[in-house]
Amino acid sequence: MISSDTTLSPGQLLARGTARHLLTYDYNCIEEFTPERGLRVDIMALGPKGQLWVVECKSSRADFQSDQKWQGYLPFCDRFFWAVDSDFPTELLPDDTGLIIADSYGAEIIRMGPDTPLPAARRKKLLQKFARTSAQRLQALRDPMAFTLP
């Protein structure tokens, strides 16, 4: 169980605060989700009507500037957000992306960014992968033995 702050990286702490806040919008988050081979997003959030949001958590300017992949995530979500802490130089972030200011314990949505609905086939595939990934991780936490058997 991830419950101690000390085991989490700065990016993971931003993810935790963001996930807590998105719960208040009735969005359920999973972290480090792979929408497609070679792509891994920090947060994939699933809304009450099946909306899929991607959030990338950036703990520093360097962390953001070394990210070469984020535009590749846009086709895999209805909305895209950055989550950064209050010290982050937000002028670096593109205007047409969503913005969340987060800390370890909570967050706030500052800017929504455009709504670019997923094509139905991709949405279905992502939803299925989200469901299977979540259920598998849940089983791994509840019954670790299930994954060590022959």
Add this chain to the structure above:
Amino acid sequence: MISSDTTLSPGQLLARGTARHLLTYDYNCIEEFTPERGLRVDIMALGPKGQLWVVECKSSRADFQSDQKWQGYLPFCDRFFWAVDSDFPTELLPDDTGLIIADSYGAEIIRMGPDTPLPAARRKKLLQKFARTSAQRLQALRDPMAFTLP
């Protein structure tokens, strides 16, 4: 975390063994899932192609005979199974349902039962609920504080 046998009821132990076995078919299970208000199935399993199976776990003849609801689950799955232990009088179970013999640690599928594909709209709705339920339970285990905040 549910890891100690002593905290689980006989039905939950059958569910655990069944979920372990279904993993070998690449089915991811969640337990005590509510497909619709007023209905709660012991296991909902999601397969690699989006198949949805319901498994009802019965620990005794009395447990089976007191179940008035199981036929109500059939419209919410592609396949329906019973999971029972090896002492259960399986002749009580309808021939046209699936059968799994389970114990606390594993299981075996004895009979598949008919394949009755879900209508697309219901499948989508169930998949979405499965995804949100799994992600929410996962977050509750990883970050219990998320659910105690105002």
